[in-house]
Amino acid sequence: MFRGASAINLDAKGRIAIPMRYRDSLHAEHGGKLVITVDIQSSCLLLYPIHEWTKIEAKLMLLSDTQPTQRALKRMLLGYAHEIELDGNGRLLLPLPLRQYANLDKQAMLVGQLNKFELWDEQAWQSEIAASQQTIRQEDLAADARLADFSL
Template sequence: MFSGASSVNLDSKGRIAMPTRYRELLRVESEGKFVITVDIQSTCLLLYPIHEWHKIEAKLLLLSDTQQTERALKRLLLGHAHECEMDGNGRLLLPQTLRKYAGLEKHAMLVGQLNKFELWDESAWQQLIDESKQAITNENLASSERLSDFSL
């Protein structure tokens, strides 16, 4: 499972280097293959190891092609889905359309989210962190049944 936030840079060709600590696991579990797509709730990209993407595909297959919201979800996730593979140096090439969607320039943050990664523009990530800290400060975690076990 993936966790932690890593600073990564995009090179002139739009590639990022996967942090070394994940490479071997990703090569073993998914042969270094990924599907990259958009996050429908945030301006970041989602990077799924191929075996995890197959689970998403199975869920999407169950959605309706006639119900407007379900069709829109499928259209966004599948329409932007791009399969790629880590090269010998552990790099992934990000398509221009996806880099544009997430506002990715040079500096980015790769954030482990258990079964996938999020890829954020570095400044957008910092802004999200600041907003998240403020939201947690303003929220009484004990009042939320699901979050009450997370008091540290």
Template structure:
């Protein structure tokens, strides 16, 4: 499972170095095979181990090619999906269209989300954190059935 937020940098070639604490697990458990795609709800990237991505693809396969919203979801997630492998130094090359989608330039945040990572522009991540705080304090959060019994 992936957790925690790490400040990272993109190099001049558009590569990111995955923090060391994740590298061994990615190499041993997932043979360093990853899929990067876009988040359909935010200007960030999603990085899945290939095995976890295959489960997403199975769900996408069940969506319609004739229903507009379902087709749009497939088009976005699959159209941007990029299969890649960590290099020997634990780096990932982010293709230009993916960097552009997430407005990634130099400073970024890699955020563990249990089965995947989110990759954010650092400033956008700070804005997202503030938005998340506001959401937690809103009535929508208080009225969520799924969160009613959630406690820490």
């Protein structure tokens, strides 16, 4: 499981180094293979270990090719999806169209989300965190049974 936010850098070739704490499990459990695609609700990228991505593909297979919203969802997630592999130094090469989608330049944030990572431009991540804090402050967490335990 992936958790925590890590500040990382993109090199001149568009590569990122995965933090050491994740590398062993990515190699052992997934052969160092991941799939990267766009997040359809935010300007960030999603990095799925290959075995987690197969679960996403199974769900996408159930969607309609004729219903416009379902077709658009498939088009975005699958159209941008690239299989990538950790190199010997624990780096991933990010395809240019994906870097452009997420406005990635030099400084980025890799954020663990249990079964996947989000990859954000650092400034966009700071804005997202501020917006998330505002949303949480405005919400009555006790009113939603799934969130009640988080009212610490």
